[in-house]
Amino acid sequence: MTEPRDGHRAAVQTMSPGAALEVRGVTAGYGAHTVLRDVSLTVREREVVSLLGHNGAGKSTLLRAVAGVIGVERGDIDFGGMSQIGHGSARVAQDGIALVPQGRGVFPNLTIGENLQLGGGIARRATGREKVSMDFVLDLFPALSSRLHEDAGTLSGGQQQMVAIATALMTSPRLLLLDEPSTGLAPVLVQTMLDQIRSVHQELGIGVLIVEQNIHEALRVSDRAYVLRLGEMVRERPASALLDDPDIWDLF
Template sequence: MLQVNDLEVRYGAIRAVRGVDISVAKGELVALLGANGAGKSSTLMCIAGAVKPAAGSVHLETVAIGGSSPERIVRSGLATVPENRDVFPDLTVAENLRLGAYIHRRDIQGNKQNLERLLDLFPRLAERAHQAAGTLSGGEQQMLVIARALMARPSVLLLDEPSLGLAPAIVERIYEMIATLKTTGLTMLLVEQSMSTALSVADRAYVMRLGKIEFTGTAAEIRSHTNLGAMYLGG
């Protein structure tokens, strides 16, 4: 479903991502792990079109999307949940969600059905549908940006550090929702620093260090390497 080959990302003279290969099969949830500064978010933002690749290729199914605009990439079927939980604070929850369906704006009935489905999936958002998004808690805003991305009806969802800055109980709730999304067959690439949290839902994982993939395997294989966290994740 998603194939990344020999990807390189540069910021001036700095090579933030160096020769990265990632594959995500249909229906898989794959984690991209690493300490802060490992190159995880640069990789994800390059896939999403927010950063241009210096080299390499990105394919969504058979479509080459590397270097394309973010809008074209969304239209191709890939949506991103950024790490900064960037909601439109003065708009209501429902209005934020409708903005996520912009590329399908002519499909009024389809958007209505998708909105109803997502409010069923995220009942906390349904309770706050007419509340300004800026008044939500951090956990509720994270739910909102995930649901807003899903309003684009993606075939692949990218999640960048969904646990960042949230209390452990809220992180657990967010990951319960991610696990529920997995049961729907949605294909996901998840960036996380927390190895144990990501592996609780992932099928496979890649571990990055200094811009390169250092280790890859199933969630069980990575869990079996007891020193992996200390070696590559700083824990």
């Protein structure tokens, strides 16, 4: 068994069966401001998990901690049996975790094709994973095919979201983190976007952790769900059971 470069031991023995991602007792925040307190969460292989909660509950902070964008004060984050603590976002991306941040996450002055090629560059530096081809990604998002030479910043909000997700897929991830993918979309497009995400999960067999304010739609495409409140995890249920939980709306 190998050790990561930061000295943290591999954690195969302590991971839940079938877990791709395991967050255990994580406390994190920004400087002196603590946002998450002793938060634990699991995403198993080939599973879609929703992370729900009110504005300011800490959902985006948790995704950033998993993606290596911010550090962790206490606790551990294991992915594929290896601790990710101390790894920066570039190393985490090469390990197979792709974050699509809130607010599109595209390079607006680059073309759609150039955005996708950036994702492919991360995949080329990774090892041990089957590479996702541009043809595959464009089959999932055919609206992008005829516009590869257009600057991403000229697209509509929904089209930019497609580019952001497509670029993340080009990194050949094993886990996809999505932060409010339906933000700014017309209601009629939200269901389509989340159905595309479910299709991606089924086609590639990857884990998905999704933060989403549209509770019903998120639960519809998810296997399980967690609820954060004021930086603490207060619910974990199968998605269908959480929809029927009479207390769920009190949590928001």
